[in-house]
Amino acid sequence: MTTDPEIAQSPLYSADLAPVSLSNRKWGTWSMAALWISMAACVPTYMIASSLIGLGMNWWQAILTVFLGNVIVLIPMILNAHAGTKYGIPFPVLCRASFGVRGANIPALMRAIVACGWFGIQAWIGGMAIFKILAVFFPSMDSATAARFMDVTAPQFICFLIFWSINMLVVIRGIDTIRVLLQFKAPLLIALGLLLLAWAYRAADGWGPMLSQPSLFDVGQPKHGQFWNAFLPSLTGMIGFWATLSLNIPDFSRFARSQRAQMVGQAIGLPVTMALYAFIGVAVTSATTIVYGAAIWDPVDVLTRFTNPAILIIAMFALCIATLVTNLAANVVGPANDFANVAPKHISFRTGGIITGVIGILIMPWKLIADPSGYIFIWLVGYSALLGPIGGILICDYFLLRRTQLNLRALYTVHGAYSYLGGFNPIAIIALVLGIAPCVPGFLVEIHALEAHRIGSFWTEIYSAAWFVGFGISAITHFALSRAFGRFCSVSTPHDSISTTAH
DSSP states (O other): EEEEOOHHTSSOOOTSOOOOOGGGGBHHHHHHHHHHHHHHSHHHHHHHHHHHHHOOOHHHHHHHHHHHHHEEEHHHHHHHHHHHHHHHHHHHHHHHHHTTTTTHHHHHHHHHHHHHHHHHHHHHHHHHHHHHHHHHHHHGGOOOTTTTTTEEHHHHHHHHHHHHHHHHHHHHHHHHHHHHHHHHHHHHHHHHHHHHHHHHHHHSSHHHHHHHOOOOOOOOOOOOHHHHHHHHHHHHHHHHHHHHHHHHHHHHTBBSSSSHHHHHHHHHHHHHHHHHHHHHHHHHHHHHHHSSSSOOOOHHHHTTOOHHHHHHHHHHHHHHHHHHHHHHHHHHHHHHHHHHHHSTOOHHHHHHHHHHHHHHTTOOOOHHHHHHHHHIIIIIIIHHHHHHHHHHHIIIIIIIIIIIIOTTTTTOOOSSSTTTTTTBOHHHHHHHHHGGGGOOOOOOOOTTTTOGGGTHHHHHHHTTTTTHHHHHHHHHHHHHHHHHHHHGTTTOOTTTOOBOOOO
C-alpha cells in the first residue's frame, strides 16, 4: 500500500504501525529461526521443566510435555504470522479486521498486560543476577536483616531497578538496537547452558545418577503416578508460555521475506530450542540435588556456588545480556505496538515501551514466580484463558471468513470496511467473552477466591484446558455468528475485500 496523504492523516495511522514495504522485508529463514532460538533460550525456559517435575513428572515426561506444547503452539504461531508476512502489518492492526478499528484495542491491551507481567519477570531475573554477583563480593547485601520494600529486600529491589533501567535505555534508543542485540544473544545463553550441562555431567558422575532422581523438589517423597493428573494443565501451561507471541507474531513476521521463511524458520527455531534448554534445566537441577543435597532450579543460584570469581562474573554477565535481549524482543516489541495502537498519533513505540516497563514494576513479578505451582496454574494457565480465545477469533476470521483477503487501506480508515458498529465488532466481542467465561470459575478456585467443592470438578477440569477451551469456543462462536448476523454488523467478506499487499 502506498501511503497517501489522506491515510497518513488518519488517527489510526503512524509510522510504527504502517505496513512494511517489500523492500524492507529482509528476514529470511535463518533470521526467523535465530529470533526463536534467541527468545527460547532464556531462564524461564531453563526453569520450566523443573517446575513440571515438581508437579509429579519424571524428567522425560517433563521434556516431552514441553516439546509437545511448543509443537501445538507452533500451529497458531505460523497461522497468525501469515497476515504479517502477506500484508506487512503488526498484530494490533490485524486485530482491526476482526474486532473493529476501535475494538482492536481490547485484544491488543489484553495481550499487552500479559507481556508487561513477562517483562517484569525477566527484569526481576536479570536484577537477581546482578544482586547475586554483588552478594558474592559483598555478603552483607544478602543479610536476612536487610530492609524490605514491597516484600523484597532493598538491595534486591535496587538491583531490579538497575536492570529495568538498562531495558528502558535500549527501548529509548529504538527497535533497531534490539535487532542488533538479537544477533549476539543466542550464542551467549546456549554456550552458558551447555557449560552448565557439562558441569552437571561431571559433578553427577554421568547421566544415570543425574536423571534417576525420583523428584527434584521432594527428594525422598517421590510423586510417581501423578503424570496424568499434571499433564493437561501442564500442557496448557506450556502453550500459555508462548501464547503471547502466538498472537503478536505479526510484529516480527511482517519483516519476513516470504511465507516459507516464516514457517520453516519458526518450525526450526521454537520446539527444538525449548526442549533442549528445558533438558539442560532438568539435568543441572538434578545434579544440584546430588552435589548439594537440595534441588536448585534457578541457574542464578547455581552459578553463585562457583568459587572462581572470573567464571562467576563472565557467566552472570552473559546471563544478564541474554535476559535483556529476550525481554526486549519478547516482551517489549509487542506491547509497545499494542499501547501505540490506542492512540497512534500520540503514543510512539518508545512511549509504549516505557508504559510496559512501568506496569512491569507495578505487577510485582517476584510474586508471579514465587513457587512452581502458582507459576504454572495461576500465571501460565490463567492468562492462556484470555489469549486462547483471541487466537481462535483471529485465525477463524482471517482464514475461514476472509480467506486471507484483507482491505489494507480500510485497516487504517476510521469509517471503512472494518468500522462495524462505532468501530467495534460486537460478534468478536461476544465470542471473546463466551470463550473466557467457562474458565473463570476454575481460575477463582486457583487463586482461592472460591472453594472447589462449591463448583464441582467439571469447572476445574475446564480450567486445566483453558487455552484449548477458549480457542475452540471463541472460534466456533465467531464463525457461526458472523455467518448468521455478519451483514447486520457490516462484516466484509472475501468477496468484497480488497487484497492489497504492501508492495
